[in-house]
Amino acid sequence: MQEISPEFVDFGGLEAGWGIKHAHAYELIASGEIKSISLRRDGKARGKRLIDVESVRRFLASCSDEVSPALSEHLRRARACRGKGGSAKP
Numbered sequence: 001m002q003e004i005s006p007e008f009v010d011f012g013g014l015e016a017g018w019g020i021k022h023a024h025a026y027e028l029i030a031s032g033e034i035k036s037i038s039l040r041r042d043g044k045a046r047g048k049r050l051i052d053v054e055s056v057r058r059f060l061a062s063c064s065d066e067v068s069p070a071l072s073e074h075l076r077r078a079r080a081c082r083g084k085g086g087s088a089k090p
Helices: 011-018 022-030 053-062 069-083
Strands: 036-039 048-052
Touching (some): 011 022, 011 048, 048 053
16 A cells, blocks of 8 residues: 655644644744645634645755754753753743
């Protein structure tokens, strides 16, 4: 049986496939780094947002594999706070 690779995924598929959560996905969509479409019936305010898989792959391929020192330090502090039962805010 041939495996089908989807052209679009919903937010659940985006997180399952690439670990990109809903809020971060909306930031990437707003900045134009990944593409999406919204399926809605005429006259309806709500619909189903689907994310273009190829744009996600292009975005990830363009990302640097180096972590900035500032981000690395922020993550270290967040982990330390969580370990002490505190907030992860700086």
